[in-house]
Amino acid sequence: MAAGFKTAEPLEYHRSFLKENCRPDGRELAEFRTTTLNIGSISTADGSALVKVGNTTVICGIKAELTNPTVEAPSKGYIVPNVDLPPLCSSRFRPGPPGEQAQAASQFIADVIESSDVIQTEDLCIERGKLCWVLYCDIMCLDYDGNLLDACIIALLAALKNTQLPEVTIKPEACTPEVNLEKRNGLLIHKHPVGTSFCVFDNSILIVDPTAEEEGLSSAHFTVVTDEGDRLCSVHKPGGTALSGEKLQECISRATARQREIQKLIDKVIQSVKAAE
Amino acid sequence: MEECGDTNITLREFGCEQSLLSRPDGSSSFMQGDTSVLAGVYGPAEVKVSKEIYDRATLEVVIQPKVGLSSVRERLQEQSVRETCEAALLASLHPRSSLTLVLQLLHDDGSLLSCYLNAACMALMDAGLPMSCLFCGVTCAVNAEGQIITDPSAAQEKESRALMTFAVESTEHRVIMSSTRGSFSVHELQQCIAVSQKASEKIFQFYRDSVRRRYSKIL
Amino acid sequence: MPTDNKRVRRPEVSQSPSVFACRPAAVLPAAGPRADGRRRDQVDVRPVFVRCGLVSQAKGSAYIEAGNSKLMCCVYGPRETDRKDETDMKCGRLITDMRFAPFSCPERGSWIQGSEEKDLSLMLQESLRPAVCLHRYPRSQVEVNVMVLENSGSVLSHAITCASLALADAGIEMYDLVLGCSIRQDGASYMVDPTYLEENGCSSGSEDNQGRLTVAFLPSLNQISGLQSDGEMAEETLTAGVRTCIEGCYKLYPVIQQALAKATRKAAPPPSES
Numbered sequence: 001m002a003a004g005f006k007t008a009e010p011l012e013y014h015r016s017f018l019k020e021n022c023r024p025d026g027r028e029l030a031e032f033r034t035t036t037l038n039i040g041s042i043s044t045a046d047g048s049a050l051v052k053v054g055n056t057t058v059i060c061g062i063k064a065e066l067t068n069p070t071v072e073a074p075s076k077g078y079i080v081p082n083v084d085l086p087p088l089c090s091s092r093f094r095p096g097p098p099g100e101q102a103q104a105a106s107q108f109i110a111d112v113i114e115s116s117d118v119i120q121t122e123d124l125c126i127e128r129g130k131l132c133w134v135l136y137c138d139i140m141c142l143d144y145d146g147n148l149l150d151a152c153i154i155a156l157l158a159a160l161k162n163t164q165l166p167e168v169t170i171k172p173e174a175c176t177p178e179v180n181l182e183k184r185n186g187l188l189i190h191k192h193p194v195g196t197s198f199c200v201f202d203n204s205i206l207i208v209d210p211t212a213e214e215e216g217l218s219s220a221h222f223t224v225v226t227d228e229g230d231r232l233c234s235v236h237k238p239g240g241t242a243l244s245g246e247k248l249q250e251c252i253s254r255a256t257a258r259q260r261e262i263q264k265l266i267d268k269v270i271q272s273v274k275a276a277e
Numbered sequence: 278m279e280e281c282g283d284t285n286i287t288l289r290e291f292g293c294e295q296s297l298l299s300r301p302d303g304s305s306s307f308m309q310g311d312t313s314v315l316a317g318v319y320g321p322a323e324v325k326v327s328k329e330i331y332d333r334a335t336l337e338v339v340i341q342p343k344v345g346l347s348s349v350r351e352r353l354q355e356q357s358v359r360e361t362c363e364a365a366l367l368a369s370l371h372p373r374s375s376l377t378l379v380l381q382l383l384h385d386d387g388s389l390l391s392c393y394l395n396a397a398c399m400a401l402m403d404a405g406l407p408m409s410c411l412f413c414g415v416t417c418a419v420n421a422e423g424q425i426i427t428d429p430s431a432a433q434e435k436e437s438r439a440l441m442t443f444a445v446e447s448t449e450h451r452v453i454m455s456s457t458r459g460s461f462s463v464h465e466l467q468q469c470i471a472v473s474q475k476a477s478e479k480i481f482q483f484y485r486d487s488v489r490r491r492y493s494k495i496l
Numbered sequence: 497m498p499t500d501n502k503r504v505r506r507p508e509v510s511q512s513p514s515v516f517a518c519r520p521a522a523v524l525p526a527a528g529p530r531a532d533g534r535r536r537d538q539v540d541v542r543p544v545f546v547r548c549g550l551v552s553q554a555k556g557s558a559y560i561e562a563g564n565s566k567l568m569c570c571v572y573g574p575r576e577t578d579r580k581d582e583t584d585m586k587c588g589r590l591i592t593d594m595r596f597a598p599f600s601c602p603e604r605g606s607w608i609q610g611s612e613e614k615d616l617s618l619m620l621q622e623s624l625r626p627a628v629c630l631h632r633y634p635r636s637q638v639e640v641n642v643m644v645l646e647n648s649g650s651v652l653s654h655a656i657t658c659a660s661l662a663l664a665d666a667g668i669e670m671y672d673l674v675l676g677c678s679i680r681q682d683g684a685s686y687m688v689d690p691t692y693l694e695e696n697g698c699s700s701g702s703e704d705n706q707g708r709l710t711v712a713f714l715p716s717l718n719q720i721s722g723l724q725s726d727g728e729m730a731e732e733t734l735t736a737g738v739r740t741c742i743e744g745c746y747k748l749y750p751v752i753q754q755a756l757a758k759a760t761r762k763a764a765p766p767p768s769e770s
Binding site: 100103104106107108110111114115116117220227230231232233234235236237238239240241242243244245248249252 | 349350352353355356357358359360361362363364441444446449451452453454455456457458459460461462463466467470
């Protein structure tokens with residue numbers, strides 16, 4: 001009976017739960033799904049992380065390559081993030097070039113990297129005007145069950161923290177770089193941005209960490225990205241129903257709390273990886 | 278002229294023309310200082326079966342850059358403009374049909390996203406599509422001294438440490454869209470929202486004036 | 497290369513740091529134990545870790561890890577065919593798509609599907625098709641998506657195993673499971689389930705009988721559904737190689753059976769005793 005009701009009237013089904021201040025999967029309105037993190041599992045990448053937020057699974061692999069800096073910014077390297085939603089992760093995605101959602105997510109991640117200063121591109125410069133690193137951050141969704149952006153940011157941050165770049169020396173006489181793959185150094189992570197996504201139901205009910213189903217039924221999406229200094233790196237609301245000032249404040253305080261939790265989680269996982277080595 | 282204190286909000290000179298194109302069902306051009314955008318709306322028209330939504334119209338937004346092909350940056354802007362329009366439009370009045378909004382960038386001199394939003398709203402109005410409210414876009418830049426500049430030019434955007442664009446609706450002046458760049462404090466966010474809400478009154482007044490001017494010629 | 501306007505802009509040229517590495521390229525030793533301690537000329541497959549039903553959105557899914565090779569497969573369908581003109585009234589279609597994640601190989605790959613991936617997709621499809629009862633799904637298609645997360649050799653054979661497991665997990669009717677195994681023939685000796693280096697490394701030994709062989713095998717029917725070989729091998733070497741691969745498949749069989757039984761038991765727990 002309940003299953004039939006859910007299929008025929010999905011919105012009513014969700015409303016009947018929200019009225020009681022809970023959700024169909026048993027969570028409270030402001031409760032996240034269990035977040036798990038696995039760091040450095042891909043040995044072919046220079047840094048990698050796998051994040052699970054409930055069912056949503058995202059993997060990020062970072063590969064560093066050498067290139068020439070641009071003339072306009074001779075002392076800056078590049079960070080090239082891309083989000084891919086392959087047909088593997090959900091039946092809603094088709095094979096072929098990235099769709100609108102994947103493209104918008106890629107740009108959003110690129111904006112977060114730039115706004116938050118998680119890495120300063122100056123750190124990626126090896127020799128001014130001649131040689132610099134380009135970090136290809138390829139983020140791939142393996143299981144799409146909502147809240148893609150949060151999972152992508154966690155995966156990216158954890159993978160960046162895991163990244164070890166080989167040492168490069170430039171021989172002055174030959175002018176060619178020499179790479180020592182055995183000796184590697186970590187990246188300097190300046191900030192720890194973490195995202196928190198919300199969905200609005202019926203113009204007033206706010207839920208955190210929506211599933212794919214909840215995302216489809218809600219009337220607005222909203223993502224706040226904060227760093228450890230409680231500064232906002234992005235307040236992204238692409239439209240939908242309006243949000244009042246008090247609700248916004250509520251979202252921001254939830255986001256700062258979430259930032260603490262995730263930073264603690266990343267540190268814990270990195271510690272345990274180090275201990276295992 | 279662009280400098281602004283907390284009470285006195287200044288915008289660059291605005292300009293708007295509606296129904297300037299003959300082929301689309303609604304069109305507008307919108308100027309904010311030197312930033313200029315052309316918008317055209319087609320629809321309600323027949324929709325592709327694959328994109329059909331059974332209980333409302335399908336809205337598509339296309340942003341064309343000045344030269345070359347659109348990139349991922351335009352995709353994110355398209356998404357923001359589309360979802361803002363969807364919030365204002367009464368799309369359920371035209372189920373199983375398509376609405377297409379094309380935005381052509383003519384010149385970018387800062388506050389681009391807000392100009393897209395304003396042009397979109399005027400074009401939707403011109404097409405006579407039913408909407409629950411109007412909306413307008415306001416861009417605020419926070420410069421190094423912490424001052425808030427509304428409707429910044431490209432040079433002011435470059436100097437700013439944070440840039441925020443909001444879409445404000447006309448009934449209760451609430452924020453329906455937000456897009457930001459750079460990092461900022463909660464207090465700055467709230468200040469910018471308040472400034473944008475104030476600025477939106479000016480813009481809605483401009484909307485009213487320009488529509489009145491247009492119809493005064495006809496009627 | 498034309499600029500890709502559907503992804504974040506990247507610098508036009510960039511090179512992998514390994515190009516400038518000071519150490520020489522690794523050469524395959526002609527004899528002695530293999531780099532990971534396995535023995536040559538023995539059916540010594542890497543221990544595999546297999547799981548079913550990991551992806552919530554898919555009808556069926558499987559994950560396989562053999563050494564450092566990590567693959568994931570999701571099955572969607574049966575559903576209506578995408579292309580109406582190709583609808584077959586009597587028989588369903590099996591669509592396979594195999595892709596490498598950009599970070600899966602020592603050199604960064606492109607997002608755009610290359611010819612190698614297309615070839616592998618086709619070989620995967622041909623190996624799986626004989627095992628799937630496609631006549632039970634007229635006018636519909638079954639999609640098999642394989643993603644290689646890390647390529648440490650023998651990806652095709654593991655993709656075959658993983659895909660058949662995902663198909664079984666999705667409840668698609670099949671005659672049998674399909675298991676894959678591959679070998680690398682290096683002169684007189686061979687290496688079962690080769691790693692990336694063993695697969696691609698040039699040998700220092702003899703020039704004769706250099707080749708690679710992948711066999712897809714239906715264990716309970718005792719039939720071969722796919723055979724792919726490249727390189728140059730004598731007839732006897734090839735037949736011996738096929739036999740070795742079959743032996744390798746039988747070694748995998750109990751592990752795969754167990755994983756499937758475990759997933760099925762979890763999905764539909766047996767009635768409790770009490």
